[in-house]
Each structure stands twice: as structure tokens, then as C-alpha cells.
Amino acid sequence: MKNNFKLSDTSVKAGDLLLTEKPFVYVLSSKEKGLRCDNCLQKLKVLKCSGCQFVHYCGRVCQKEAWSGHKWECANLKRVAPKIIPDAARMLAKIVNRLSRGDGHTYRAYYTKTSFRMWKDLMSHYPDLKQDKKRMDHFTSLCMVLFEFLKDISLPNTVELMGMYGRMVINSFTILDIDMNSIGTGIYLASSIVDHSCDPNAVATFDGNTINIRAIQDMPNLDWNQIRISYIDLLKTPYERQTELLENYYFLCECDRCFGDIQMKILHAAKCPNQKCDNPVKISWKDCELVRKPKDESEKNGYIKENGDSNNESEIEQSECNNISEIERDGECSACGTKCTEKDIEVFKKAMEFTEMHLQKMKEKQEGVLHPLNVMHAQTLDHAFDALIQVQLWETACLYAEKLIPCFKFYYGERHPLLGLLHLKYGKILLYKMDLSKALEQLKLAEQILNITHGDRHPLYKEQLLPLLSQAMLEC
Template identity: 20%
Template sequence: MTVGSMETAALFDAGKKGRGLRATRELKTGEVVFAEPTFSAVVFDSFFTQVCHSCFRRQANLHRCGQCKFAHYCDRTCQTACWDEHKQECGAIRKLGKAPSENIRLAARVLWRMHKITGVATDSQLISVEQLEDHVADMPQEDLKQLETDVQTFMKYWSYGRKQHSVEFISHIFGIIKCNGFTMSDQRGLQAVGVGLFPNLCLVNHDCWPNCTVILNHGSQTALSSALHSQRRIELRALRKIDENEELTVSYVDFLNLATDRQSKLKKHFYFDCTCEHCTQHISDDLMSAAADSKPSADKVKEVTAFSKECLEKIESARIDGNYEEVLKLCRECLKMQDNVLADTHLYKLRVLSVISEVLSYLHSFSEAAAYARRMVEGYKKLYHPNNAQLGTAIMRAGVTLWHAGQIEEGHGMICKAYGILMITHGPNHAITKDLEAMRTQTEIELKLFKQNQLMYHDMRDAALKKEPKAEESK
């Protein structure tokens, strides 16, 4: 039964999964199913001085709000564009004396927005925010304690004199945010910097091998007038051809986890049991936990797997501390233990390869980084969907590393491959795709020059050999 629709997607009863969205017509690979502006969004606490609170771009030398001293913006234009969203928050922060955590700030922004629109925001919004699922009844005791603490803090933050709400309703809003909040990335799509709420996106159900992907499009903020700025928005894009009436799905978690681990994460954070094909049939689990072709003993595999898990925890700790020499030392030790024991598709080996290639690239040791990046990509290609955005960005990173290492031809090939994937997942107008297009053009030019120089060298060598006197003539 369809109970609401927009041009390409309709709301329907998805049975045990509750509500869902399905395609109202056939959709092509890479097509934008729908775009949706943020209902409300906030920058993470850890990035509040590094990311513009209006456009969510990472920038140097941001301008601070002169009143609350908390919000930061690219410039006056971004600040003006965000004032309608920030003005009540600004007063609340000043009254409290400090900014509360991101969850509190987002809940308040959601409520201020709801008061302003008093119902469904636009004709294209299929349901109002308060109709979204909160799963408060499904929360374990630990989550309920945190919820109670957040509600108490919220009550202090929420300015007096405005419309008051019951504890139950505030709890409902926090539950909605916990279950439906969408992590928002910076302008390059490479780092999570905030969280937002998108009511239509919340209706798209999960599948570990989905037919759609979600990306954040920051739009254009180059106009001098804030009125001409385009809104930050998500885009739901088709990863393959989708038939009319087929359910639209996205993945709530990274596929590179064993089925039981994905199910555990989904149950913990979203309160449902995943019964998708890849979970029920444990597809690719054998590759993600595979032993090397040398066929080591089961005890050896178990020993190295345990060592790898412990080592990865140490690697992450050293990485957070910025101790990159320790990171490299631990990665090399771990890879040495894994050699001839764990396959290159094993999750723990892939995680070590990803870290060591990234850190070596950061330290400009590109030749060594390239060797690890190449192995990482080969493993990813055997596991990820061919149009997966994380696969695309991993291939991009590897291509750039190879390019900087002087391996231009292979680097150019990887950059082209990544560009093909990200054109589907991100589209031609996203900042990361534009960056890739520029790199693709540059590496193509360098490759042509390299081949021309090679040809010139061979011609000069052949000419020189022809001029050398024969052994008989020199006697």
C-alpha cells in the first residue's frame, strides 16, 4: 500500500521492517533518486572550531560568532545564511554559559525547526519528524540512563519562556536522533564532521548489499549573497538499475565486517535484526576470515588472528596520539605475523594495510606506501560491491599514492577506475569527483609526456647504436 510519494519514490508498508520507500519507475545506475536538504544539523563537538557551522566545510581561520563565541563560519556570508538556524541556539548558549554536547544542540535545533514549520516542512517531505521511529521502548538500560541524562541537560539548555515539552516528548526526539541521525562529512567526503536529520532518508531501510548509496552534497557557497547559497543536502543515488516498485535500500554499516558483527552493530545502534541475504547466508564471511594459500594450521590462524586484533587496538591508540613511528612499527610487526597465515582478504590484514599505506603517504614515503595500497585495493575489490563509495575512495587513495611514487601509468589507471565509481556514487558536481577529474587530467598529461620521453630516448639510443663502428671496421 502506497501512502505517500514523490516523483521517483513512494512510501509503502514494508512488512516486518515497518515503513519503506520503493521506486515509482525504473531507475538507472548513478541516477539521483531524490535529494533532500537537512532538516537540522550540527557540527561535532570535536570539530566546532575547524568546520563551518553553516556549510560544514573544513576551513582554516574560521570567523567566530561574536555573541555566543561558539559557532564558527567561513565568512560573513555563511554566517548570514545560517543566522535563522543559529539565532535561538545563540541565545540559549549565552544563557547557559557554554555550548552543550552535539546531541543536545541537535535536539534543540530540531525542536526550533518544528515550532517554525508546525508540521510537514514541504510537499516533498513524506512524513513529519515527530512521526519517525524512536525505539525508546527497545533501548537497553544503559542507553536509557544516557537518554535520561541528555533530557535533564536539555531542560537546562532549553530557554525559558518558549513552548515547553514533556519529558516523554523530549525523550522521543532524542530517540529519533539516535536511530535516524545521519553522519555528515566534510566537503571532500573523507571525514565525518557532524550529524544531521533527513526525514525522507530515514524511511529508506537497510540492506548490507544495498541498491542505493547516500552522499552529502554541500552545494555552492561561492555567491556573495547568502540568499543565493544552495542548501547542504543529501542525495540518494542508485548503485545499479532498479526496477519499478523495487524497494530502495542503503547500508547503515560498513560491509567489511563479518555478518554476525554487522548484525550486532545494527541491533545495538538501530534496534533491529538484519535478515538480508548477505547476513543470513554469510556471504563473503569466508573471504573476510580466510587463511593464506600456504594452508597454516587452525591453531596458527587462531593465534595470529588474536594477535592482530590486539595489535590493531594498539595501532589505533598510537594513531590517535599522533605517534606515527609507533604506528608503523606495530603495523610492520603485525604484517610480518600475518604473512603466510592470513589471506589478503582477511579483515585484520586489510585494516593494517589501510593504516600503514595511509600513514606512509602522510609521511611522504610514497614508494613503500604504494606497495601496501596496491595489496589493500586488491583485497577490497574481492569484497566490496563494484560501485561502493568506500571502494572508490580507497582506489583513489591508492592511485594518488602510486602517482606520487612515480608509478604514473598504474596510478593513472587507478585514478580513472576511482573516477568511474565516484561518478556513480557522488555524481559529477561533488567536490571529490571534481578533484579526481583534475587529477585524471594531470596524470594523463604526465603519462603522455613520460611515453614521449621514453620514445625519444629509444630513438636516440637506436640512432647512436647505428653510428657505432662495427668490430671489423675498427681493426
């Protein structure tokens, strides 16, 4: 795929395509087996490979295109049948094969006209892996599968294989469909240069197995050292985000969003008893950390080296649920001065404990008790909204969508694919209900976001959003 690379000295506008790339290796998730083409990853009618009877293709074009990479795997899959090879083992096997018998060691993935990344440039975090029992157990199990599966390839020694495994787990991207659901895993060498932030200025979306990285903020120029995407779901507490990043990528995130006062006040906040006041109220409901503090300087330096973000130079105090702000008083609104009664506090604690245990079930105990942007309340709304769509309870789904939109804006930001999808889903429901003016409003909001995050040529924009938008405009 030919790339029209953006020059580093030109300004970047929100929506600009910074990089598009095909994967170095990739696998379709086993849960999508028989539903999608193993080559283009599109969901349509597929037929089994006549050789291995395991992979599926949508037609001869995709089968022919995939054959050079599949022929070695085809024989091995057929030999071990009916055993199912785990996705991670298939992925690692594809890496071994490309490095052993292909162009894996010499392949260059360009992110500018002159700058590129190669397989050897990916970080393996070998020392961290050796200390990670969970990952080492996983690696051991994969080795056992590979020894049985790859009879036709001489496997590298344990150190080399572990380096391959490390590069795989650290640098893999989850491939998403147009609804932002996981459908596979891929390694994209050039795209792996992009580091993480909980307040990203770019976003990665997928069209089949092609990754597209687009800016979601205006920038004075293109500096790849400053481009950030989010590696994780942002609808979580800073502590949960930091823990996930530590466990999966071995660095502690110290971005402004993780340590910012605004999120800290909202995350586990109660609603002010004064119905006319929207200010969050702090109530201590249990001892729990909302953010991680670096244990030592080496851990902090590890983050800076990995993420290239060393702007946070001030000392950061550890924040807990009962220590968000010295100014705030427990159970008292700092804006209007309203104090929570003992009953208010008891109801709040029960609602938080209930929500923590039953996050997937929306209950009336939350309404009017938890702050509308409380992270647990937001997570519950998200789960409930999807469930309501599944059972086609459109009226209730609309009520939940209205409450969920400000939550998504707060946690994901104003320009995020999930916020765009939420507006699209809400607009589609309203169009079905013939609430045309509101449908048009939501679809226009979806268009503003998805045009930036996906571009006007993406199937989600062209094939799903535009027809709905045209229909709403015609019928209004």
C-alpha cells in the same frame, strides 16, 4: 532546494540521483569547531559569531542564512558559556525549538512529487528505548543539559521528549566530508525512508550539509520500498554488523550477505600452504560466532518490518568459527587437498590472536598465513594504509594499496565511495612518484566509481579527481 524526482515507472541506472535533500536539523561536530563553517560545513577560514562566540561562519552570506535558526541558540550559548554543550544536546535542542516555535510539525520532505515524510512519520522505537539502559542513561544526561540550556522554551513532558530523542538517535545520518570522515550529524526526513542492507543498491553521500542518494545498481524501476543503503561500515564480520545494527537500530539483519557461504569461508580463513592455491582454508582458532541467529519469531519479524526485506524464508543454522561447512575439514584445503601441518595451524592461531589484539599494527606474522581477504587482515591493511599516508611512506603505502583493493571490492562491493577513494588516493601517490601509467589506471578506476556514487558535479569529482586525471593524461 527543488528536486527533479525520478518517475517510479522509469528504469534506474547506476549513478542516477534518486534524492537530494537539506537537513531538517543538523549540527557540526564539536571536533570541527573553528575549522568549518557551522552553516555550509565547508572547511575554510571562519570567524566566530560575535554574539555567542561559539559557532563559526565563513562569511556574511552563511551568517545571514543561518540567523533564523541560530538566534534563539545564540543567546542560550552565550548564557551558559564557558560550558560546552554536547553535540547530541544541541541536536535535541534544535529539534525542540523547531517543533515548538517553527514549522517542525507541518514540514513536508518529498521523496517523489506526491509522497513525503514528516517528523511524526519517523520511528522512535519508544519501547526499545525504555529497555536500553545505555540509551536511557544518555537520555537522562541530555535532559539535565537541556533544562539548563533551554531557559526560554517550555520543554515537552518526559514522554514527548523521549519520543523526540528516539527519533533523533534512530534516524540521524552521520554527515561525511569528501574523504568520508564524520563532520556532523543531521536528520533528513525524506531520506529516512531508505532502509538498510549489507548489500546495498544505493549510497548516501554529502555535499556540505546536503545529502544525495544515488543508485549504484541498475533497477527496472524506482521502488522506494526496495532502495537500500548501508547504515554501517561493512568491513566487519556479519556478527559484528548485526550486533551494531541491533544496538543502534533495534533490528536483526538477515540479508543474504550476512548468511552467505562465501563470506563465511573467507572471514577468518587461513591461506592455503600450497603457494599456488588461493583457496581459503578453515582452521578453528577459537569459539566465536560469525553470524547471529534470530532468537525468536518476533525478533525476525521486527527485522522484516523495519527493513522491508522478507526474501530470506529458509531456516538458517547458526554458524560459528568451528562450523562453517560440513564439507570442509579443519586444516585441509577443499580445492587442492593440501593439509596444514601442526606448525601451520599453530602459526595461524597465533597470527589471528595477535591481529585481534593489535589490529592497528600491521605485522609480518599475518603475511602468508592469513587469507588475503581475511576480515582482520583487511582491517589491518586499512589502518596501516592510512597511517603510511600520514607519515608519507609512499612506497610501502603503494604495496598496501594493492593488497587492500581486492579486500574493499569483496566487503564493500564494486561500486562504493570508499573503494573509489582508495583508487583516488593510490592514483595520487603514483602520480607523485611519477609512475604515470599506473597512476592513470587507478584514477580512471576512481572516475568510474565516483561518477556513479557522487556524480560529476560533486566537489570530490570536479575539484580533486578531474585535475589529477587531466594531469596524468597530459604527462603520460
